[in-house]
Amino acid sequence: MDQLKVKKSPFQRVKMTLGVLALIIVAACSKVDGEVLHATRGEKQEVIQVVTTTGMIADLVQEIGGIEVNTVALMRPGVDPHLFKASQGDIQKLDEADLIFYGGLHLEGKMTEILEKLGRHKHSVPVSKDIDQASLRSGADINGTQFDPHIWFDVKHWISAAGTVRDTLIAFDPKHADLYKQNAEAYIGQLNALDAEVKEKLNEIPESDRVLVTAHDAFGYFGDAYGMKVMGLQGISTAAEYGSKDVSKLRDFLVENKIKAVFVESSVPPKAMEAVIAGAKEKGHTVNIGGELYSDSMGDPGSGADTYITMVRHNVNTIVEALK
Incomplete structure (x- = not known):
């Protein structure tokens, strides 16, 4: 006797179809509860949680890590x-991170000791560690450091930092080595083009006018790499205090050399530079503020200086524009 065929209702057919689609979607979904599912490997792989100190370093890590990393910078724009x-919250973020990247060379001041201690039991890496020390500038005016930490102002040094980030990510997550290599190669290509662009652009300034005067001596690598004389009111750290003698010395330099523009910095209050400008005016020489530069911090999102490349x-x- 033939089996009785049961005809499914339209509602039952729709229900079965939706069930199959749901299974397909779950299987193909790239994120499940904060984890990334890599179907080709048949296993779950958590996105690497990276904490950095500055925004420049966070930008660098995200460019090379791509979709495999989630990067958080402790320091906001302007810091x-x-x-x-x-803060305690910052310490907790550092403690919970899979990887920590920081500038090194005492850039982070009092935080340096914390970052070095964390390095004893987790991956805490200074991005400056692979730069040839012979190419580093002296940091003798700061207690506790031997070198100037503002390495990002020479694009070639930032290329070295990119290599450090790439190699650290590969060692930590070798399964994605090809991705990190490809991302690093592409980004280093952009940095090499940026380096050439900076040299070409600065050639628009007459050689005699290539003098960069800023609030603190953060641009030394920039001057060395691109042929500019650089002077800062403060030393290479804003923790180094300046006095009336420093203001007078810089004022006299501006007057004697007929410097027409100085620059303020986004992370340094402009009051000190305003005092220098007022002093020059009393001596009969007018100096303008040529604009705001980003030195130790990138700009806010949408500012046009919210990545390393756009900041440079x-x-x-x-x-x-101010000096040519």
């Missing part, structure tokens, strides 16, 4: 890393 004090371009364009 001075030399004076930054970590902003600074160069601002300098050229």
Whole structure:
């Protein structure tokens, strides 16, 4: 006797179809409860949680880590890393991170000891560690450091930092080595093009006018790499105090050399530079503020200086427009 065929209702057919679709979607979904599912490997792989100190470093790590990393910077735009004090919340973020990247060379001031201690039991890496020390500038005016930490102002040094980030990510997560290599190669290509662009752009300034005067001596690597004389009211750290003698010395330099523009910095209050400008005016020489430069911090989102590359371009364009 033939089996009785049961005809499914339209509702039952729709229900079965939706069930199959749901299974397909779950199987293909790239994120499940904060984890990334890599179907080709048949296993779950958590996105690497990275904490950095500055925005420049966070930008660098995200460019190379891509979709495999989630990067958080402790220091917001406009924050001075030399004076930054970590809160309990910051310490917790560092403690919970899979990887930590920081500048090194005492950039982070009092935080340096914390970052070095964390390195004893987790991956806490200074991005400056692979730069040839022979190419580093002296940091003798700061207690506790031997070198100038503002390495990002020479794009070639930032290329070295990119290699450090790439190699650290590969060692930590070798399964994605090809991705990190490809991302690093592409980004280093952009940095090499940026380096050439900076040199070409600064050539628009007459050689005699290539003098960059800023609130603190953060641009030394920039001057060395691109042929500019650089002077700062303060030393390479804003933690180094300045006095009336420093103001007078810089004022006299501006007057004697007929410097027409100085620059303020986004992470340093402009009051000190305003005092220098007023002093020059009393001596009969007018000095203008040529614009705001980003030194120890990138700009806010949407500012046109919220990535390392756009920050460098902003600074160069601002300098050229004021001095050429």
